[in-house]
Amino acid sequence: MTCAELLIRLLRDTYGVDTVFGIPGVHTIELYRGLEEKRGLEDDGTDKTIRHVTPRHEQGAGFMADGYARATGKPGVCFIITGPGMTNITTAMGQALADSIPMLVISSVNRSDTLGRGQGRLHELPSQQQLVAGVARFSHTLLDPSALPEVLARAFALFEGARPGPVHIEIPIDLFPAEVAPPHGRTSHEWTRPRIGRTAPDPVLIDAAVELLNGAKRPLVLLGGGCVAAPDAARQLVEILDAPTVVTVNAKGLLGAAHPLDLGAxxxxxxxxxxxxxxDVVLAIGTELGETDYDVVFDDGFVIGGKLIRIDIDPEQLGRNQHATLAMVADAGRALEILAKRCSEASKHTPNGSSDGSTRGAQITAAALEALALPTDPAFAPYVPLFDTLQQSLPEAIWVGDSCATVYAANHLVSQPAPRRYFNSATGYGTLGYGLPAAMGATLGRPDLPVIALVGDGGIMFTLSELACAVEEQLPVVIVLWHNQGYEEIRRFMDNAGVTRLGVDIQAPDFQLIAQGFGCAAVRVDSPDSLTRALTERNAKAPLLVEIDAAAWCHHVR
Known part of the structure; x- marks a missing residue:
């Protein structure tokens, strides 16, 4: 078979890839030879075929792959052309890198005998690999077709056993049609993926951590996105410790909806x-302890006063942002399971309760949330009826957000029943244009759940063309567009800094007319009642754009 055909078969048959996001180009047409082939049916009767989704921009492809990966836990896969295709997708790769999201980007590159020669060939870059390496866990140029199985195994080993992120594999266009024998004389169907184990923490350090935790009088737990695969263990551990717990934006839902120990993000x-x-003891697992989760007011005011136990899959991360008393390299889920078991065995007391059945940790958590008074804070109050309406109408929905006003509020206000049901681009890299395509990726990955995209009138313009793809694929995404006439967050920062507003009061198009032009249903709402009607009456098999005039909404709910 050819190198391109082997790639497709390995992705489909060995690694279980069921969806690929890509825009075909003259350099990648060989990747599409055999892509439509069906392997047949799985044991459960499902069709084992790779679905190809065509975004309208490579940045959209990357964001879709990101949303697919966050919603499913499986790597999102993209097929991207040489040169401009790769420069277009690098922003999406940067967001995935910042949030440790598994993404496999397969691209073409110029013919192997022309690499680095600067001959002015189509899509030529001086070094495509060097450009992309800064937003990837690794970038590899395939120069020997027979090495393809090894390179793919390396990529998926990173996704499963290390700190994940984007991986880029570029293949020279002359190697796509090159003949290659199946690996080790087997057929591609017989090539099995290696079984990757999860890194367990050092037993000696676990003993020390358990001693510290069980002796703590005022424990605090910080759980990040690295923990999302182990919600049961996370919940068990914090309940054994009776510890107030911060869950970051990417860990929302880890303890379940409105858990009495959940301080939120x-x-x-x-x-x-x-x-x-x-x-006196803080336990941080699977979290960078980074600015966009712990210091969104940008004053370096998050200070850990006691001993810090830190666990992360990335050893370098253990030395960043906060000084740890005890640091362990381990898979977050594995560490949670072991700690929950060990702390339960070693605990000599039960949490102190009160007459109403609440524990001391729950009382401390409730007091902190009461002191914050977020639902009545003037900055957040207008969004409370919006989020209540969305949760009542679509209680099981995945919420996917851009960098916009509704997302900034939801990060603090919204509680979800399970992990992988809330994510956005306001943390980490902080790009615009993420919300719509990432929500589409989530819909493709989890068709059993409704998906809400929270976007603003500024950010949606970066990827508005993906409405065409949403209609074409009939993806029932509910796009909640908060229209506040420009870049409201930047206006606020300019005002606070005493800088005259410039470039932030931008003119918006008629979103209703544009949506209709794409064939997407659209409606304007200005109150919780009209939003409820729109959600109740929507076609649950097609996308819907719900435009909210921010000023009218705030006036109505005041």
Whole structure:
């Protein structure tokens, strides 16, 4: 078979890839030879065929792959052309890198005998690999077709056993049609993926951690996106410790909806920061302890006053942002399971309860949330009826957000029943244009759940063309567009800094007319009642754009 055909068969048959996001180009047409072939049916009767989705821009392809990966836990896969295709997708790769999201980007590159020669060939870059390497865990140029199985195995080993992120494999266009024998004389169907184990923490350090945790009088737990695969263990551990717990934006839903020990993603706010300063032992697992989760007010005010136990799959991360008393390299889920078991065995007491059945940790958590008073805060109050309406109408929905006003509020206010049901681009890299295509990727990955995209009138313009793809693929995404006449967040920062507003009061198009031009249903709402009607009456098999005039909404709910 050819190198391109082997790639397709390995992705489909060995690694279980069922969806690929890509825009075909003259350099990648060989990748599409055999892509439509069906392997047949799985044991459960499902069709084992790779579905190809065509975005309208490579940045959209990357965001779709990102949303697919976050919703499913499986790597999102893209087929991208040489040169401009790769420069277009690098922003999406940067977001995935910042949030440790598994993404496999397969691209073409110029003919192997022309690489680096600067001959002015179609799509030529001086070094495509060097350009992309900065937004990838690794970037590899395939120069020997027979090495393809090894390179793919390396990529999926990273996704499963290390800190994940984007991986880029580029293949010279002359190697796509090159004949290649199946690996080790087997057929591609017989090539099995290696079984990757999860890294367990050092037993000696676990003993020390358990001693610290069980001796703590004022424990605090910080759980990040690295923990999302182990919600049961996470919940069990924090309940054994009776510890107030911060869950970052990417860990929302880890403890379930409105858990009595859940402080939410509110580590930047005063009452939670006070707990961090006063805690005698802080346990941080699977979290960078980075600015966009712990310091969104940008004052370096998140201070850990006691001993810090830190666990992360990335050893370098253990030395960043906060000084750890005890640091362990381990898979977050494995560490949670072991700690929950060990702390339960070693615990000599039960959490202190009160007459109403609440524990001391729950009382501390409730007091902190009461002190924050987020639902009545003037900055958040207008969004409370919006989120209540969305949750009542679509209680099981995955929420996917851009960098916009509704997302900034939802990060603090919204609680989800399970992990992988809330994510956005406001943390980490902080790109615009993410919300719509990432929500489409989530819909493709989890068709059993409704998906809500929270976007603003500024950010959606970066990837508005993906409405065409949503209609073409009949993806029932509910796009909630908060229209506040420009870049409201930047306006606020300019005002606070005493800078005259410039470039932020931008003119918006008629979103209703544009949506209709794409064939997408659209409606304007200005109140919870009209939003409820729109959601109740929507076609659940097609996308819907719900445009909310921010000023009218705030006036109505005031």
């Amino acid at each position: 509110n580590a930047s706010l005063p009452a939670v920061r006070e707990l961090a300063r006063d805690a």
